[in-house]
Amino acid sequence: MRTINRTDFLSGLVVAALGAAGLVEALRMPRFEARGADPFTVPGLTPGLLSAVLCVLGIVLLLRGMSGRNLTEGAQPSITQWTRASAIRTLFTIVMVLVYGTLLFGRMPFFYATALFVFVFTVGAELIDTERRLPAWKLLIGGCLLAGGAAYAIDFVFTDLFLVRLPG
Amino acid sequence: MAMDGLNHFLGAIAEIGFSAQIIVVFWATLLGITVGMIPGLTATLGVALVTTLTFTMEQNTAILVLICVYIGAIYGGGRTAILLNIPGTPANAASALEGFPLARKGRAGEAMAVATTGSFLGSVVGMVGLALVAPWLAEFALDFTSFEFFWLAVFGIVLCGQLTAMDDALKGWIAGFFGLLVAMVGQESIHAYARFSYGIRDLEGGFGLLPVLVGAFGCTEVFIVMRQEATRAVAGKVTGVFRSALSSFSHARTWLRSGFIGTFMGVVPGVGEDMGAWVSYAAAKRASKRKEEYGQGSTEGLLAAETGNNAAVPGALIPVLTLAIPGSAPAAVLLAAMIIHGLRPGPLIMITQADFFYSVVAMVFWASCAMLILGLLLTRPLLLILKVRREWLMGIIFVLCTVGAFAIAGRIFDVWVMIGFGLIGFLMREAGFPVAPMILGVVLGPILDNNLRRSLALTQGDPIPFVTRPISALIATLVFLIIIFSLPPVRRRLATLRTRFAGGER
Numbered sequence A: 001m002r003t004i005n006r007t008d009f010l011s012g013l014v015v016a017a018l019g020a021a022g023l024v025e026a027l028r029m030p031r032f033e034a035r036g037a038d039p040f041t042v043p044g045l046t047p048g049l050l051s052a053v054l055c056v057l058g059i060v061l062l063l064r065g066m067s068g069r070n071l072t073e074g075a076q077p078s079i080t081q082w083t084r085a086s087a088i089r090t091l092f093t094i095v096m097v098l099v100y101g102t103l104l105f106g107r108m109p110f111f112y113a114t115a116l117f118v119f120v121f122t123v124g125a126e127l128i129d130t131e132r133r134l135p136a137w138k139l140l141i142g143g144c145l146l147a148g149g150a151a152y153a154i155d156f157v158f159t160d161l162f163l164v165r166l167p168g
Numbered sequence B: 001m002a003m004d005g006l007n008h009f010l011g012a013i014a015e016i017g018f019s020a021q022i023i024v025v026f027w028a029t030l031l032g033i034t035v036g037m038i039p040g041l042t043a044t045l046g047v048a049l050v051t052t053l054t055f056t057m058e059q060n061t062a063i064l065v066l067i068c069v070y071i072g073a074i075y076g077g078g079r080t081a082i083l084l085n086i087p088g089t090p091a092n093a094a095s096a097l098e099g100f101p102l103a104r105k106g107r108a109g110e111a112m113a114v115a116t117t118g119s120f121l122g123s124v125v126g127m128v129g130l131a132l133v134a135p136w137l138a139e140f141a142l143d144f145t146s147f148e149f150f151w152l153a154v155f156g157i158v159l160c161g162q163l164t165a166m167d168d169a170l171k172g173w174i175a176g177f178f179g180l181l182v183a184m185v186g187q188e189s190i191h192a193y194a195r196f197s198y199g200i201r202d203l204e205g206g207f208g209l210l211p212v213l214v215g216a217f218g219c220t221e222v223f224i225v226m227r228q229e230a231t232r233a234v235a236g237k238v239t240g241v242f243r244s245a246l247s248s249f250s251h252a253r254t255w256l257r258s259g260f261i262g263t264f265m266g267v268v269p270g271v272g273e274d275m276g277a278w279v280s281y282a283a284a285k286r287a288s289k290r291k292e293e294y295g296q297g298s299t300e301g302l303l304a305a306e307t308g309n310n311a312a313v314p315g316a317l318i319p320v321l322t323l324a325i326p327g328s329a330p331a332a333v334l335l336a337a338m339i340i341h342g343l344r345p346g347p348l349i350m351i352t353q354a355d356f357f358y359s360v361v362a363m364v365f366w367a368s369c370a371m372l373i374l375g376l377l378l379t380r381p382l383l384l385i386l387k388v389r390r391e392w393l394m395g396i397i398f399v400l401c402t403v404g405a406f407a408i409a410g411r412i413f414d415v416w417v418m419i420g421f422g423l424i425g426f427l428m429r430e431a432g433f434p435v436a437p438m439i440l441g442v443v444l445g446p447i448l449d450n451n452l453r454r455s456l457a458l459t460q461g462d463p464i465p466f467v468t469r470p471i472s473a474l475i476a477t478l479v480f481l482i483i484i485f486s487l488p489p490v491r492r493r494l495a496t497l498r499t500r501f502a503g504g505e506r
Helices: A006-028 A045-067 A084-104 A110-127 A136-161 B002-017 B021-037 B043-053 B059-084 B090-104 B108-141 B146-164 B169-182 B209-227 B241-248 B252-267 B272-287 B299-323 B329-340 B354-377 B379-387 B390-407 B412-430 B436-458 B470-486 B488-505
Strands: none
Touching (some): A006 B169, A045 B169, A084 A110, A084 B412, A110 A136, A110 B390, A136 B043, B002 B021, B002 B108, B002 B354, B021 B379, B043 B209, B043 B329, B043 B390, B059 B329, B090 B108, B108 B241, B108 B252, B108 B299, B146 B169, B146 B272, B146 B470, B169 B436, B209 B329, B209 B412, B252 B272, B252 B299, B272 B299, B299 B354, B329 B436, B470 B488
């Protein structure tokens, strides 16, 4: 009995929905008839065509997913294959990245934001690693040195050497 | 004409070789090798991050730095493939198949030497291809009008989607068309209407190419590296480096073939080094008299893969310089960097900036020489890079991605774009979608949009010239054939026919 290929089915659904939404939005774009614009230069033309193609491709993927046809071994997506450790590491990374990018960067002086992020990321990633051999005190001291050093070096290189203005 | 070109080239070689720029060549190549060696840091990310550092540099020095980093990174990834069995950059995946078994047999030094000479020879063959093909292509492209440029954009997406997605062209095409749609966000050039912007000011400017690139290749890599299990280098003896390096030159047939294939794969829009390596490796395996060694540690296979990926670097520069269309993902960053630095790649390059073109060829030459020298002399010290733990590195890499995305325009919005595309890239890769076609789509989107609407306005909506103009018709036919031959029923039928013929031969 064939089972649904869930990755393809869900991906196809998202792509088809995106294409359909893009198409609707493209059709709603102005045509500038009052300005006497050439109908073949209207802003919605290309996005409309691209969205339509994307929608069709999404439907094909969705149908393929429903048919349950399996791909070759090498092309098997990894999204369904998680170990507990791998899931924890990924979740930790995503949360840290979001915290730094949306909450710390730009709201705090660059040096402090970066040092804090690098310290928490490094120490946190080591602490969730089940194969960690480094004792906690070495980890904390190393993390402090790395965080301070990296934040200072990046700040110095970008601000003083390459004249990039960093926030804060 | 050819003599004129040779004179320009020799002049450019001397200009770099006898000036302080030679120091730049060495440090930038070493930086590239280091970036390439660190698992998870791709050549694209390296070139994108270093672009930020080149803002205040003089035009030619900036491009020199970026080309050296690009060539160094593709080469450096081979080390990781050999010693860790994971490719330092995706372009070195084929190298891992042969390099790692060699390292496990205690022949790591030999493997690294072969990879070094292979990369050097590949770059040199690619450089000759660049010097010969680019001027011809630029002249040919002078006849291109909006019809041809439209088809070229479609061709790039369809072919890149088909080649980078391995057995699943559908996902490659979806990634490509998604990239094209992403490029539609923001103000369009004919009526200055802000598409998909909803009154949000930052969206009206569209997504910057560099934040998208750094996100899709850099931030995504941080997620992927942290998601995977940790790796450890095999402790191999590092001996016989110089002897093996010299012996590689004798496999002329392998490196010449791989060099040609690599260069060609580089020229194909968006395909680049990964496919350069795989196709060269497959061709070498087919032609080899010692097929049984493949997969067990074949120096010939390693030579083919490393020659193929480095030959693709100058190959990828050919469409960048002559058509302003990137041949690979790092080349897309390089194209953006050239534009940032006020250079105008495109069909007119040989007329308006011939000196710059030959300077680029000379840059490839010097970067290849630096790679060879550094690669052979620093075999042992460079191994230390592989001992750095990912937990201590990835946080810093993400900070560099953030600063890289921010520094271009000083907008926090670009940091959010970078993270957003990092998450999208991660999900795409996890679900089996290639990221390269999406990036190519973002680059080609404006080209496709402007040329489609311009052509239709010229013909008053008549689509016939799209398929009746000779060059347009040729590219359209190619697009059609790629699609047809990617369809599963057609592929199955072809496979059956091949088996039948093979059976008949026996």
